Amino acid sequence: MSDLFLDEVIRPESAGGDGRRARRPGREERQRKRRQRRRRTVIALVVALGLLGGAAWAVVTYVLPTIQGFSLGESESADDFPGPGHGSVQVVIPPESTGGAMAAILHEQGVVASERAFTRAFTANPDASGIQPGTYNLLLEMSGAGAVDALLNPENRVQTRVTIPEGLRVDQILERLSSVTAVPVEEFETAMADTAAVGLPAEAGGNYEGWLFGATYTFEPGTTPTEMLAQMVQATITTLDEAGVAPEDRQRVLTIASLVEREARTPEDRAMVAQAIQNRLDRDMKLDIDASVAYGAGKSGTELTREDLDTDGPYNLYTRTGLPPTPIASPSAVAINAVMNPTPGDWIFWVTVNLDTGETKFAETLGEHNENVEELRAWQRENE
Template sequence: MSDLFLDEVIRPEPQGGGGRRASRRGGREDRERERRRRRRRGVIALVVSFALLIGGGFAVWKLVGPMIDDFRDSRSQPEAEDFAGPGHGSVDVTIESGATGGQMGQVLAEAGVVASQTAFTRAFAANPDAAGIQPGTYRLMLGMPAAEAVGALLDTSNRVQTRVTIPEGLRVTQILDRLSSVTTVPVEEFQTAMADTAATGLPAEAGGNYEGWLFASTYSFEPGTTPTEMIAAMVAETVKVLDERGVAPQDRQRVLTIASLVEREARSAEDKAKVARAIQNRLDIDMKLDIDAAVAYGLNKPGTELTRDDTANSDTPYNLYRYAGLPPTPIASPSLIAIDAVLAPADGPWLFWVTVNLDTGETRFAETFAEHQQNIALLRQWEAEQG
C-alpha cells in the first residue's frame, strides 16, 4: 500500500526531455496571461478614451449647439412682421432702467407701437446708438416701423416729463405755489408730504423747517412722480451742493441762512460777495444786521410794501433792526452764487450797503455811517427822479 501511494504522489520524471516540455508549457501560460493583461488594459484605455470623447463632444455641443439652433431658426423663420409706417396717434410707454432691446420690444409691441418684438430687436441691434436709450416715459406714435421706433427713443424730445424751474430767492410758500401750478398737484398734497421729514430727507439741522432747503434749479419729473419725491429731490440737491463744498452738517443751516440774506440783498456775483463780507463784519462785532428783507419775511409781506413802522415796531424774530444776530431760519432759497459768496466773501471793511438804483441793482458799500448816509441820499435822489 505504501508503494502504491508513493507511486501516485512521487512520479519519476520520464526519460527523453519531459522537463523541457514542461518548461515550454509554463512559458506559453505566462505569455497567454500577459496577452490577456494587455487586452484588458487596451479595453480599459478604449473605454476611457471613448468616455472622454463623448464628454468633450457633449461640452462642445452645449457651447455650439444653441448657436447652430439660432442659425437654423433664423434661416427657417419668416421675415419678422413690421409696420410700414408712418404711424398714427400716440401712446405713452415707459422704458425701465436696464431694459434690453428684447424687453423694450416686448413693451412696444404690447402697446401697439411696433408690429412685433422681433422686428424691434433686429432694428435695435442694427442701430449702433441704440445702447444709449435712456429709461423714462416716451410719447410715441402707434404703428411705427421698428427702425423709426428706435430712433424715436433716442430723441429726448419724445420724453414725457414735467419741467419745473424754481428761481432763486423764493420762499417755501412761493415754491409750493409754483410746483402746484406746473404739476397740477394741489399745494395741500405737497404740505402733507413735507410733514414726513424722514421721507423727504430733510436734515435734522433744519429743525423741521424747509425754508432755504428747496434748492433753486430746474427739475424734470417723470409721470407718476409723487409730491414726496419732488420735495426730496430739491432737498437732496441742497445737501449735494453743500457737501460738494465741504460744509459740515452743523454749519449747513448757518450757511443757508446767511446766503438767503445775501440773495435778497444783492443782484450781481460781485455785490453778493461784498454783502456776505459786510454781514460777517457786523456779526463779528455783534452789530444788528438791519436787513429789510428779513423784516418783510417775518411779516409775510413783499419787501416793496415794507414801511418804516414795520422796521421800527414789528416784533418778530426776523426784525433784524431790533434783534442782533441771524434770523432763526433762512428767508428764501439761495442761489449757488450766494452760497459761494458766503463761503468765500470778498475782502473789505464794509459795514453798510444800500441799493441806490432799484432798476439796475447798483449797490454802494461803506465803512462809516457818514459815508452810508451819502449813499442813502443817492437812493432818495433816484426815487425822486422816478416821480
C-alpha cells in the same frame, strides 16, 4: 480503357502547346473589350459629374439667390411692421434699460412686430445709446427703425418741467409747483409733514425754508409730492456738499446765504455782502436787513413801512442782533458759495443805489454810507 485514353486524361498537354496557343487570342480579346468598357464607364462618369456640377453651379448661381431673397424678404417683412403706425400708447423705459430690454417692452405693448425688428434697428442707429429712461407717447405697429427714432425724439417724452426761481419762499415754491403739476398745495403740505420720507435733515429743525432748491426739475408721470420735494431737498444738500459746508454748519450757511440772495444781485456783490454780514456778526452789530423784516411781515421789501421796522419780531433785524431763526428764502449756489468764500474787506454797510440795475455800494464808515444812501434817494426822485 486504353493507355492512350489515360494519357489524354492525365496529361492533356501531351497533345503539345497548340491548345494554349489556340486559347490565347480569345483571352486577349476579352481583356481588350473589358478595357474598352472601363474607358467608356470612366468617360460616362466624368460626363455625368460634369453635368451634375454644371447643374449645381446653376442652382447656386441663379436659383438659390432668388429663393433666399424671397425667403429673407418674407421673413423680414413678417417680423417688422412697415410703419409709420397708428393709435397711441404710453411706454415706460426704465433706467439702465438695454436695447434688448427696450425691445421686449415695445413688443409686449404692440409698438413693434418683434423684438428682432427693434434690436436690429437699435444696433444700426449710432445714436440709439442716447435713449433716455422715461415715459414716451408712441404709436402702435411702428417699424423698428421708427420706434428707435421716436424714442430719440424729446418731443415724445411725457414729463412735467417745473422751474423754481432762486430766492423764493416755501409758500411761493408750493404755489409754483401746484400751478404746473396740478397737484393741490394741500397735498404738498401733507407730504412735508413726513420729514423723514422727504429727506429733510435734522439740522433744519422741521422747517423747509431755504431747503427747497431753486432749479428746473423734470418730473415723470406718477411722481408723488413726496418725491418732488425730496428731489428739491436733495439738490440743496448736494449744493452744500459741493461748496464744502459741514453738516453742522448747513443751517447757518443757508440762513446767511438767503440774506445775501435777497440783498445783492451779482456774484461780486454777493461775495461782498457776505463779508459785510460776517463783519457785523463779529462786532455784535444788528444786521439791519430789510428783506428779513419783510419776510417776517409777509411783505415784499418795497412794501415795508416804518411801523414794520419798529415792530419787534424774530425776523426784525433792526431790533435784534444775530441771524434770523431760519433762512428767509431758498438761496442759489452762487449765494452759498459767496458765504463760503466772501471777498475780504472791512466794510459793514451796503446799499443798492440803482434799483433797476442792482448796483450796490459798500462803505466802512457811516458817513460814507450816508452818501451812498443819498445817491439812492436821488435815483428814486428821478424815477418816481
